[in-house]
Amino acid sequence: MLxxxxxxxxxxxAVTRLYAEYSxxxxxxxxxxxxxxxxxxxxxxxxxxxxxxxxxTARKETFKGWLFKVALxxxxxxxxxxxxxxxxxxxxxxxxxxxxxxxxxxxxxxxxIVREETIDRVRQQLKTLPSEQQExxxxxxxxxxxxxxxxxxxxxxxxxxxxRMRLALKSLSGKLTExxxxxxx
Amino acid sequence: MxxxxxxxxxxxxxxxxxxxxxxxxxxxxxxxxxxxxxxxxTDLAACEALARxxxxxxxxxxxxxxxxxxxxxxxxxxxxxxxxxxxxxxPRWLGLVLAAAALVLVGIQLFSxxxxxxxxxxLVASDQLDEAAELLAQWNLPMGxxxxxxxxDSDGHDDDFATLRIEESSDLESEHxxxxxxxxxxxTLEEMPATDSLPETKDx
Numbered sequence: 001m002l003x004x005x006x007x008x009x010x011x012x013x014a015v016t017r018l019y020a021e022y023s024x025x026x027x028x029x030x031x032x033x034x035x036x037x038x039x040x041x042x043x044x045x046x047x048x049x050x051x052x053x054x055x056x057t058a059r060k061e062t063f064k065g066w067l068f069k070v071a072l073x074x075x076x077x078x079x080x081x082x083x084x085x086x087x088x089x090x091x092x093x094x095x096x097x098x099x100x101x102x103x104x105x106x107x108x109x110x111x112x113i114v115r116e117e118t119i120d121r122v123r124q125q126l127k128t129l130p131s132e133q134q135e136x137x138x139x140x141x142x143x144x145x146x147x148x149x150x151x152x153x154x155x156x157x158x159x160x161x162x163x164r165m166r167l168a169l170k171s172l173s174g175k176l177t178e179x180x181x182x183x184x185x
Numbered sequence: 186m187x188x189x190x191x192x193x194x195x196x197x198x199x200x201x202x203x204x205x206x207x208x209x210x211x212x213x214x215x216x217x218x219x220x221x222x223x224x225x226x227t228d229l230a231a232c233e234a235l236a237r238x239x240x241x242x243x244x245x246x247x248x249x250x251x252x253x254x255x256x257x258x259x260x261x262x263x264x265x266x267x268x269x270x271x272x273x274x275x276p277r278w279l280g281l282v283l284a285a286a287a288l289v290l291v292g293i294q295l296f297s298x299x300x301x302x303x304x305x306x307x308l309v310a311s312d313q314l315d316e317a318a319e320l321l322a323q324w325n326l327p328m329g330x331x332x333x334x335x336x337x338d339s340d341g342h343d344d345d346f347a348t349l350r351i352e353e354s355s356d357l358e359s360e361h362x363x364x365x366x367x368x369x370x371x372x373t374l375e376e377m378p379a380t381d382s383l384p385e386t387k388d389x
Contacts (some may be wrong), residue, residue, distance in 0.1 A: 009365050025236045032209045032239035033225075072225050099209040099242055114244040122244040128349040140210065140250035141242060147212060174204055174243045 010055045018055070019048060022064070026071050033075040035099050039082070046074040098144060118176060125175040132167040136161055201234035209238055 010018070026047060030040040050070045058066040102158065139145045139153075147165070151158040207213050208221050254376045 028239040028243075029232055029236035031243075032205070032235040033222075035209070045198050065229040065232075068229055069226060072222075072232070076222070098211050099239055114240055114247055118240060119244050119248055122241065126245065126248065132194070137245060138249055141245050162208060165206075166199070167240065169206055169238070170199055172245065173237055176237060176241055176244075 008056060010052060015048065015052055015055070018051060018067075022067055023048075024075050029068060030071055030075050032099055034079060035097060038074075043071060043075040043078050047071040050074070063163065071107070084166065119174045122172055125172050129168050129171060133164045133171075136164040137168045140165055198230065198234065201228075201231050202238055205231065205235040205238040206242070208235065209242060 023044065027040060027044055029036065030047075032045045034043060041083075047067070047070050051067070065098050126137070129137070135154075136150060139150045140147070145153070147158055147161050151161045154161070204213075204217075204221055208218060221231070256280065348354065
């Protein structure tokens with residue numbers, strides 16, 4: 001770990017390595033909070049400015065937590081700023097939309113955050129899901145329906161819809177975690 | 186029962202991921218969302234779960250748009266492209282109307298020709314072949330040499346009419362100097378048998 005509570009600010013090499021290590025995950029996290037690729041990029045940049053300014057004060061063992069906390073504060077600050085700058089109703093609408101629908105509409109290059117290998121793994125895992133789970137995933141993420149609407153349209157209980165979605169996510173996320181584990185080993 | 190309570194045999198990590206997914210898919214109430222954001226400030230696992238769910242969601246979205254969507258999209262694009270082609274093309278009925286109009290024009294021309302031809306045929310069929318031959322023979326003669334007297338035919342017509350015609354044709358000649366005099370004279374002579382020397386027409 002590069003950060004060790006040093007009194008000197010981090011040098012550019014250290015920041016570069018931290019960026020290479022954490023930027024993808026941070027970016028995904030920020031996209032989840034902000035649902036907007038431009039704002040996520042802005043927050044990511046602001047986060048690493050903080051890393052340059054104060055990263056050396058963070059403890060080595062809690063650096064990642066510190067980094068995510070800084071990123072969350074930057075994201076919430078940006079969101080508050082945007083909400084006050086523009087009409088709250090309009091912006092609130094964009095913050096309240098599902099992550100994928102916002103990025104899909106913008107066709108943002110930030111979707112590159114999802115690497116091809118990740119997509120391949122998700123593709124493989126998606127095929128293994130029971131058809132009823134696949135259907136829920138498609139209706140939720142592709143059709144952008146709410147759980148309530150899915151339950152209504154398919155005439156099944158809301159809890160069943162959520163359970164199927166949850167099981168599907170667990171399976172897909174498990175495959176993603178495998179990838180991370182493979183990379184670490 | 187709230188949606189977050191559906192946690193049968195779920196580990197804390199699963200629960201975090203589930204809440205993270207509900208957060209990014211906007212399935213949380215305002216209170217739940219604020220609570221989750223508070224949790225994000227203090228719980229790194231929640232942050233990691235959120236990042237993970239963001240990646241899974243985006244990957245799935247990208248996949249579904251790329252795999253599930255292409256076929257329907259292609260269909261839609263095809264339909265739209267054909268619609269555009271259809272729109273840019275003139276309607277089919279317009280082609281039919283134009284074709285019908287062309288046929289009508291051709292028909293009119295065909296009907297108008299027989300009228301002219303019938304005159305000629307009538308002329309030929311009315312035993313005026315000799316006169317026609319004479320006319321043709323005179324075609325190249327200058328007007329001054331025109332044998333007007335020949336028109337005093339067996340019908341007993343005098344040449345007043347012919348003279349009148351020639352005078353008129355002289356007037357025409359002066360008015361339309363572009364036409365050679367012999368042509369006007371020939372046309373004048375042509376009219377005479379058509380009116381006077383057609384026995385069939387008279388008989389009928």
